[in-house]
Amino acid sequence: MSEIPREELSATLAARRELGPEYDAALVESLAERVEQVVQARMAAQQVAVPPPARAPATVLSAGMRVAIAVVSLGMAIPCTAIAGDVAGVAGVAITWAGIAVVNVAAAISSGPWIR
Numbered sequence: 001m002s003e004i005p006r007e008e009l010s011a012t013l014a015a016r017r018e019l020g021p022e023y024d025a026a027l028v029e030s031l032a033e034r035v036e037q038v039v040q041a042r043m044a045a046q047q048v049a050v051p052p053p054a055r056a057p058a059t060v061l062s063a064g065m066r067v068a069i070a071v072v073s074l075g076m077a078i079p080c081t082a083i084a085g086d087v088a089g090v091a092g093v094a095i096t097w098a099g100i101a102v103v104n105v106a107a108a109i110s111s112g113p114w115i116r
Contacts, residue, residue: 004034061110069107073100 009031016027061069077100084092 004038008034061107066107066110070104073103076100 012027012031016024019027077096080096080100081093084096088095
């Protein structure tokens, strides 16, 4: 059922010649239905043949990556603290260190068993 047989197409054309133009609409409609059946059969076969995409594994940071994040965030903490203290005072320093803490906590829990 993956193709319309040549004989079926030839028979449709022969019927058109014999019946005349008043039956063109009916012949075209029946041929269109047959083409639609073939297309649906191909689509169904394609859906069966293609497995659904596999779910991407959750990103887990290795121990080395977590250490690198901690070292870089603490290295950046010195200039960020100086700038925040100069511009916004104690509130700026508190916000800066809260951000540093959030980054490091997120990195630390990224490999926990609850993220699967």
